[in-house]
Structure formats: structure tokens, C-alpha cells
Amino acid sequence: MDRWFLIAATLFAVIGAVWGMVSVHRGRRSKWTVFWMGACFLCQLGFLSLRGQARAACPLADHGEILVFLSWSLTLFYLLVGSAYRISLLGVFTAPVVVVFQTIALASGALERNPQRIPGGNPWHETHSATSVLAYGALALAAVAGVMFLVLDRQLKEQHLKSGLFRNLPPVRELLVSMERLLWLGGGLLTIGIIAGFMMPHDSAALGHLLAAVSVWTAYMVVLAIKKTRGLTGRRLSLLAVALFILSLGVFAFV
Amino acid sequence: MQLICLGLNHKTAPVEVRERFAVGTARLGDSAKELIATTGVAEGVVISTCNRTEFYLVAAESREALARLESHLEEKTPGHHDVATHFYRMERSEAARHLCRVVSGLDSMMLGETEIFGQVKQAYQAALDAGATSSVLNKLFQRAFGVGKKVRTETTIQTGSTSVGNVAVDLAEKIFGHLKDSEVMILGAGEMSRITAQSLVSRGARSIFVSNRSFDRAEELATEMGGSAVRFDAWQDVLARVDIVISSTGAPHAIVRREDVEKIRRARKYRPLFFIDIAVPRDIDPAVGEIEEVYLYDIDTLEQLAEEARAKRQKQIEECERIIDAELAKLNLPGT
Numbered sequence: 001m002d003r004w005f006l007i008a009a010t011l012f013a014v015i016g017a018v019w020g021m022v023s024v025h026r027g028r029r030s031k032w033t034v035f036w037m038g039a040c041f042l043c044q045l046g047f048l049s050l051r052g053q054a055r056a057a058c059p060l061a062d063h064g065e066i067l068v069f070l071s072w073s074l075t076l077f078y079l080l081v082g083s084a085y086r087i088s089l090l091g092v093f094t095a096p097v098v099v100v101f102q103t104i105a106l107a108s109g110a111l112e113r114n115p116q117r118i119p120g121g122n123p124w125h126e127t128h129s130a131t132s133v134l135a136y137g138a139l140a141l142a143a144v145a146g147v148m149f150l151v152l153d154r155q156l157k158e159q160h161l162k163s164g165l166f167r168n169l170p171p172v173r174e175l176l177v178s179m180e181r182l183l184w185l186g187g188g189l190l191t192i193g194i195i196a197g198f199m200m201p202h203d204s205a206a207l208g209h210l211l212a213a214v215s216v217w218t219a220y221m222v223v224l225a226i227k228k229t230r231g232l233t234g235r236r237l238s239l240l241a242v243a244l245f246i247l248s249l250g251v252f253a254f255v
Numbered sequence: 256m257q258l259i260c261l262g263l264n265h266k267t268a269p270v271e272v273r274e275r276f277a278v279g280t281a282r283l284g285d286s287a288k289e290l291i292a293t294t295g296v297a298e299g300v301v302i303s304t305c306n307r308t309e310f311y312l313v314a315a316e317s318r319e320a321l322a323r324l325e326s327h328l329e330e331k332t333p334g335h336h337d338v339a340t341h342f343y344r345m346e347r348s349e350a351a352r353h354l355c356r357v358v359s360g361l362d363s364m365m366l367g368e369t370e371i372f373g374q375v376k377q378a379y380q381a382a383l384d385a386g387a388t389s390s391v392l393n394k395l396f397q398r399a400f401g402v403g404k405k406v407r408t409e410t411t412i413q414t415g416s417t418s419v420g421n422v423a424v425d426l427a428e429k430i431f432g433h434l435k436d437s438e439v440m441i442l443g444a445g446e447m448s449r450i451t452a453q454s455l456v457s458r459g460a461r462s463i464f465v466s467n468r469s470f471d472r473a474e475e476l477a478t479e480m481g482g483s484a485v486r487f488d489a490w491q492d493v494l495a496r497v498d499i500v501i502s503s504t505g506a507p508h509a510i511v512r513r514e515d516v517e518k519i520r521r522a523r524k525y526r527p528l529f530f531i532d533i534a535v536p537r538d539i540d541p542a543v544g545e546i547e548e549v550y551l552y553d554i555d556t557l558e559q560l561a562e563e564a565r566a567k568r569q570k571q572i573e574e575c576e577r578i579i580d581a582e583l584a585k586l587n588l589p590g591t
Contacts, residue, residue: 156430156550161560171432172527231524233547 064111073137415564
């Protein structure tokens with residue numbers, strides 16, 4: 001049953017992505033993207049709820065669950081940020097990322113067919129897992145906003161101003177403000193996750209994961225500190241948001 | 256009962272003639288009432304904008320009503336013979352069609368502009384409130400507003416900016432969103448700078464700085480814009496705080512060089528900076544546009560974008576006319 005929820009969530013995200021791209025190509029605002037992503041979000045909740053019941057813990061025990069939790073977090077922040085800042089086009093860029101993550105989770109055998117109950121759950125461990133993945137959702141969305149900025153920046157610089165995509169992209173300043181706020185939000189959640197990670201019981205095998213996580217956290221904090229104190233061009237901030245997010249996915253290799 | 260339209264516009268009359276027949280917004284209702292009283296027609300609406308003055312009448316005898324209105328207008332401007340020379344006359348379906356074209360922006364100086372829709376609505380409302388309209392004009396104007404909306408939603412007649420100033424403002428909004436948090440500096444107090452800066456102010460730009468070789472002229476323009484004048488040797492200091500720079504000096508060489516902008520990047524914390532260079536020869540060194548956070552547009556690019564929008568609107572005319580014909584055919588309007 002949980003897989004069906006995930007398949008439905010992925011299909012809704014596919015529809016959201018295709019619908020959004022067709023609308024943008026025709027130069028129209030994609031009003032339905034939020035609806036399809038909302039449906040995707042509900043199905044993700046159904047999946048995570050069933051897996052959570054089976055695990056009797058936060059469902060982050062295998063790579064598939066982590067990818068779905070990450071997609072859920074990404075969708076959640078899109079629904080919050082997209083409507084708050086009226087960046088509906090963010091959904092058009094978010095939906096394909098969700099599709100990729102969930103397809104990998106479904107196709108690669110990353111999901112355990114019969115999830116086992118996790119014995120002896122620890123609250124620090126749960127906090128670490130949940131806030132870290134939520135942080136990744138915010139950071140992923142910051143990377144998506146970064147990609148949008150890079151596209152818009154290139155079009156403005158090269159004076160290619162006729163495409164439907166150009167007309168629908170939000171203004172440069174709004175993208176930069178949203179990206180920075182998402183980076184701060186992701187950085188804050190990641191800080192809580194790291195602290196919880198140090199507090200939870202761990203053995204020497206977890207050292208690689210902790211080191212990778214601390215490196216990622218440090219890198220994000222350095223970028224935010226530079227942005228706050230010295231300033232960064234939009235292009236560099238966007239490139240860093242995208243590059244750091246891709247690199248930070250490596251942390252999961254140590255889970 | 257027959258529908259008649261008598262009017263003049265930017266195509267048939269120069270501004271010195273148009274201004275003689277212009278009616279202030281506050282007097283539109285009274286003028287419509289006066290129109291009925293003096294010409295003995297059943298219904299009347301007076302439309303008056305900076306580019307046109309038109310009288311829509313409904314009369315039992317159109318020729319007599321027209322003659323009475325024309326002589327009434329001639330009396331207002333004795334010795335000029337403006338009515339015979341500059342006014343156009345339309346009757347029945349031609350008049351109805353003309354009103355639909357006016358409301359849709361097809362008869363405007365700037366093809367597809369939307370302001371005319373509101374202006375006609377205001378004129379009609381004034382006549383309605385003054386009791387100068389009845390069944391024929393009420394039905395005609397309501398239908399014309401419906402047609403105007405349909406033309407705008409089903410075609411792209413209003414998309415794209417058709418003037419250099421509006422293109423620049425649209426680009427500024429694409430970079431900064433709402434302009435209420437944006438500051439603007441004008442280099443060179445020329446006419447084009449003034450028009451572009453006015454467009455930015457009308458869309459909410461927070462403050463304007465004007466720098467010009469003649470400080471008196473800078474102060475004059477700054478006062479007009481509600482901004483501040485800056486001495487020409489001090490514009491670099493202001494560059495660190497502004498978001499948009501409009502330049503149109505008459506200098507024979509570049510005024511803004513790459514090193515001028517490089518110097519203030521750190522102080523600006525690398526925030527986006529939009530340069531609009533409307534001078535010929537150009538005031539801003541093209542190398543400035545290579546700086547990461549700088550967006551530089553010169554007059555040729557802006558003019559090309561405006562021209563493309565104008566051409567695109569021209570292509571839409573046929574489709575707009577088809578919609579108007581189809582809608583009028585459905586109407587079966589009395590008086591047409």
C-alpha cells in the first residue's frame with residue numbers, strides 16, 4: 001500500500017511538472033502547479049505515515065525513505081514559500097526534482113519491501129534525522145531558487161527577453177531574497193540536527209557521517225556569513241547554493 | 256432612431272485644435288446634458304481624452320442632429336472652421352464599430368493601450384449619472400465594454416511595452432520587483448531621461464537623484480520629480496546607494512567606466528544594479544555590463560524591444576477586428 005501512495009505522489013509531481021512547463025512555454029502562469037503539488041504532498045504524507053507506523057519511528061531507516069522524506073520536505077517548503085512569495089513558478093522547477101528523487105526511491109530497490117520495526121528509538125536520534133531532512137528540503141528549495149536565478153540572470157544579461165519562461169520568472173531581487181531566507185532556514189534546522197546528532201548515542205561507524213554533516217554545515221555557515229558581512233553577487237550565491245546542495249547529498253552515503 | 260458619432264482625434268487634428276474641443280473630466284456629465292439640450296437629440300455621451308473628443312448621439316433625424324451639433328461647435332471656435340476640416344462623422348453600425356475600436360485601444364495613438372477603456376467608462380458613467388443616456392446608448396456602451404474586455408483577453412494586443420520608457424520600466428520591475436524599494440539616479444537632465452524617470456516614479460520608485468553638468472538644470476528637474484540634485488563631480492558617491500541609473504548626457508565619450516562601478520561594488524554588497532543608457536554616443540562603457548551584478552541596456556536594445564512589441568500588436572489588429580465584427584453581429588442594436 002505504501003508504494004502505491006508513493007507512485008501516486010510521483011505521478012502528481014509528473015503532472016505538475018509537465019503542466020507547469022507547457023504553461024510556461026505558452027507564456028502563461030501555471031495556476032494548477034500548486035494543486036498538483038498539493039496532491040503530491042498528501043500522497044507523500046500517506047506514504048510516510050504508513051512507513052512510520054511500520055517502523056514505529058520516524059521513517060528514515062533506508063535510502064528510499066530518506067529520499068521520500070527529502071521530497072516531502074522540499075514539497076512542504078515549496079507550498080509554504082511559493083505561496084508566501086507568490087513564486088508559483090518555483091513549483092515548475094521543484095516538481096522535476098521531486099520526480100527524480102521519488103523515482104530513484106521506487107526504482108532502485110532503495111525502499112525495503114517489508115520495513116522492520118526499529119527497536120529502542122532514541123529521541124535525539126529522531127530529532128537529528130527529522131530536522132536534518134527538513135533542513136535538506138529548505139536547502140534543496142534554495143538550490144531550486146538558485147537555478148531559477150541563474151536562468152533569469154543569463155536571459156537578462158544576454159537580452160533574450162521573449163520566452164514564456166522569462167515572462168513568468170519572478171524578479172531577480174525576489175529570487176535572491178527567497179534563496180537567502182531558505183538558506184538561513186535550512187542552516188538553522190541543520191544546526192539543530194547537528195546538535196542532536198552529537199547528543200544521540202553513536203558508535204565509531206557513525207564518525208564518517210558526522211564528519212560529512214559537520215563539513216556541510218560549516219560550508220553553509222561560511223557562505224551565509226560571507227553573504228551577511230561582505231555580500232555576494234546573485235550568481236555566486238546561486239552557484240554555491242546549487243553546488244553545496246549537490247555535494248551535501250553525499251552525507252547520505254554515510255547513513 | 257439612429258446612432259451618430261461626431262469626433263476628432265490625433266489622426267485628424269493637431270493638438271492646438273484638439274485642445275479647443277477638450278472637455279474636462281468633471282464636465283463630462285454636464286456636456287452630455289448640454290448636448291441633448293442644444294441639439295434636441297434623445298441620448299448623448301461625450302468622450303474627451305488628450306487624443307480625442309467624440310460625441311455619440313441617438314437622434315430620429317441624423318442629418319439634422321449632426322448639422323445642429325456642428326453649428327453649435329463652430330460657434331465655440333468662430334473663424335477656425337475646425338469642425339468641417341478636422342471632425343469625422345459616422346452613422347449606425349459604423350459608429351458602433353468605431354466605439355468598439357476605441358474601447359479596445361485599436362484607435363489609440365499607442366496601439367492597444369488600456370487607459371482609454373477606463374476613460375470611456377468614466378465618460379459613459381458621467382452621461383448616465385446626468386440622465387443623458389437611455390436604451391440605445393446604454394446597450395451600445397455596455398456591449399462595447401464587453402467587446403473591449405474580450406479583445407484584451409483573447410488577443411495579445413496589449414502585451415509588451417511599445418515605448419523605450421516603458422520597456423526600461425518593465426525591465427526594472429523584472430530585476431527589482433516592486434520599485435518602492437528602489438532608488439534611481441539620472442545622469443544628464445535631458446528629455447528622454449525625464450520621461451523614463453517619470454515612468455519609474457509613477458510605478459513607485461522611492462527616490463530620484465539628478466546629476467547634470469549644469470547644476471541649475473539638475474535642481475530644476477529634481478524639484479519637478481520630487482528628488483535631489485547632485486553635483487556632476489559627485490555622482491560616483493551616489494552610485495553606491497542607487498539601484499537604477501538612467502544616463503543621457505550629451506558627452507562625446509563614456510561617462511561611466513568599469514572602474515567607477517568596480518570601486519563601489521563592495522559598498523553595495525554586490526546588489527543588482529541596472530543601467531539604462533539612452534545617450535548617443537553611449538554614456539556607459541559596454542565593459543560595465545560584464546560585471547556580474549550589472550544589467551546594462553542601451554538605446555538600441557530598448558528601441559528594438561519596443562519596436563518588436565509594436566510589430567506584434569500590429570499583427571493582432573486583424574484578429575481584434577474579427578472579434579469586434581462577430582460581437583456586433585450578435586447584438587442587433589437599435590439605431591445601427
